[in-house]
Amino acid sequence: MTAPTVARPLADLMPAARDLAEEVGGVPSRNRIMSALRVGAPKATALREALIAEAAEAETVPDPWTFAEPTDVPAPVSPAPAGSASGLGGPAVGSAVPAQVSPVPAEVEQVSPPVPAAYPPAEVVEASPQVAADGHPGTSAAPRRTRRVSVWPLMLIGLPAFVAIWAGWVGLGGLTGFGVVHPLPGIADGFSINTAITLPIGVEVYAAYSLRAWLSGSAPARARAFAKWSGIGSLAVGALGQVAYHLLVAAGIEAAPWWITTAVACLPVAVLGMAAALAHLMHDDAEVTR
Incomplete structure (x- = not known):
């Protein structure tokens, strides 16, 4: 006759x-626990859960950077009353009370964070001292005053050039069909x-304006x-x-060829178009900048 099996508690298993x-x-499976320890499925499941809980507790490592609040901080010492001496059981007046320092684990080291290699330290540039006109450093140099160029030499140079250019353009206009006209017929018949x-006024004045x-x-x-x-x-x-x-x-x-006449006749129209385009560019860009 077979003896009855006695159930063993989990603590013994x-x-x-x-x-x-x-x-x-590692944590064995439920079937492995059942076959190795000769236990049933419920007890094998309980043993396996207990092993998993112990493994989870063993893997949990306390964070060394987390410090607990010290619990043994002494109560603040009230100052001794007036007239009490240092030898009567109380702390002496003016005596220093040692501060309570929480212990720091030995394995914890204060390490400064490394500086990334992608961001090298900025170069220090020393400002050079200002040098004045007299050669002494450290003093600010006085601003220089610029003198304007006199206008009369330019007028003296430009007067003969104006006469030659005016005469040349008027003469070329006469060879290409430009001449005397009456712009106000019926209003001022004598005005001519x-x-x-129009050639020297248009071409040369626009050249000076564009250069300016x-x-x-x-x-x-x-x-x-x-x-x-x-302008060029x-x-x-x-x-x-x-x-x-x-x-x-x-x-x-006495009469210019047709291709010269064609080119000269187009000059007033071309000058008008360039002047209008330059004026529009200056006005539009100034508005955008503003």
Whole structure:
């Protein structure tokens, strides 16, 4: 006759279950616990849950950076009453009370965070002292005053050039069909004007205006670029007009060829278009900048 099996408590089975976990190298399965310890499924499940709980507690490591509040902080010492002596059981007046310092684990080291290699330290640039006009450093130099160029030498130089250019353009206009017209018929019949003067006024005045807009530095960037190339082109056209007039006069030609007449006839229209474009560029860019 077989003797009845006595149920063993979990506390008696835990050492064998721990030995089995060490042998397996982890928490064994329920079937492994049942076959190794000769227990039923409910008790094997309870043993396995107990092993999992012990493994979770063993893996939990306290954070060394977390310090607990000291519980043994002494109560603040009230100052001794007036008239009490230092030898009567109370602390002496003015004696220093040692501060309670919480212990710091030995394995914890205060390490400063490393500096990333991608951000090297900025270079220190020493400001050089200002040097005055007398050569002594540390003193601010006085601002220099610029003197304006006199206008009368420019007028003296430009007067003969104006006469030559005016005469050349008017003469070339006469060879290309420009002449005296009556712009106000029926209103002022006696008023007449020579249309040849439109050539020097238009071409040369625009050249001077565009050079002023280019070299002054006060015009916007797009307007300066347009003024630069259109001004240089106007000066080149003016030089070609003077060359054409003098060659025609020297050759004794009284009427210019058709291609010269065509080019000269288009000059007033071209000058008007360039002047309007430059004015629009200066106005529009100034509004955008503002």
